Amino acid sequence: GAVVSQHPSxxxxxxxxxxxxxxxxxxxxxxxxxxxxxxxxxxxxxxxTSNEGSKATYEQGxxxxxxxxxxxxxxxxxxxxxxxxxxxxxxxxxxxxxxAGSEQPQHFGDGTRLSIL
Amino acid sequence: xxxxxxxxxxxxxxxxxxxxxxxVYETRDTTYxxxxxxxxxxxxxxxxxxxxxxxxxxxxxxxxxxxxxxSTSSFNxxxxxxxxxxxxxxxxxxxxxxxxxxxFGKGTMLLVSP
Numbered sequence: 001g002a003v004v005s006q007h008p009s010x011x012x013x014x015x016x017x018x019x020x021x022x023x024x025x026x027x028x029x030x031x032x033x034x035x036x037x038x039x040x041x042x043x044x045x046x047x048x049t050s051n052e053g054s055k056a057t058y059e060q061g062x063x064x065x066x067x068x069x070x071x072x073x074x075x076x077x078x079x080x081x082x083x084x085x086x087x088x089x090x091x092x093x094x095x096x097x098x099x100a101g102s103e104q105p106q107h108f109g110d111g112t113r114l115s116i117l
Numbered sequence: 118x119x120x121x122x123x124x125x126x127x128x129x130x131x132x133x134x135x136x137x138x139x140x141v142y143e144t145r146d147t148t149y150x151x152x153x154x155x156x157x158x159x160x161x162x163x164x165x166x167x168x169x170x171x172x173x174x175x176x177x178x179x180x181x182x183x184x185x186x187x188s189t190s191s192f193n194x195x196x197x198x199x200x201x202x203x204x205x206x207x208x209x210x211x212x213x214x215x216x217x218x219x220x221f222g223k224g225t226m227l228l229v230s231p
Contacts, residue, residue: 108162
């Protein structure tokens, strides 16, 4: 089945650090990748939709300069949390959908638990 | 606007019991897709099923079964003979045709005790 790899799985760093999270589709080409944020015991909140070769589409209220997204290839999207602060601590999870169509299931990575001290 | 409601925040059962997780959705579209995902304590989301709006046939996969009823806008998920490994948060999600983003419910945490 479709596999999405997300790295790193856990990050602990100091306030002010920038953190990059990678999302890779291992056995399929993903024209579209999604980045979600999940607070404890809450649902997934879509942050942005990333299309290969174009600018990401951010959801309302998500700072594009804070959360930089790059989707340079059909198998890799990255999320960079710039100058992270404690309030950015959360569980970030990416998903990828292959080229076959928007109705195809999204396949999720294992998530990245980000803790900013 | 589209919306997914999972009214059950948390369900606790004893192993071998059957359990049904409810999902009610709202959409104005006639073509849409419904999904269930499982999120175990480790955090990853596991795809369980996709159902399109034109296919109301119920589906069974092992101990899992899904009941899709357009008349009540529901897409309920039943686990028979639950096991401890079924303990997880289960999310129901809706995708409207023409849109690329999923709308998730708030999730139901299922706790299966031995």
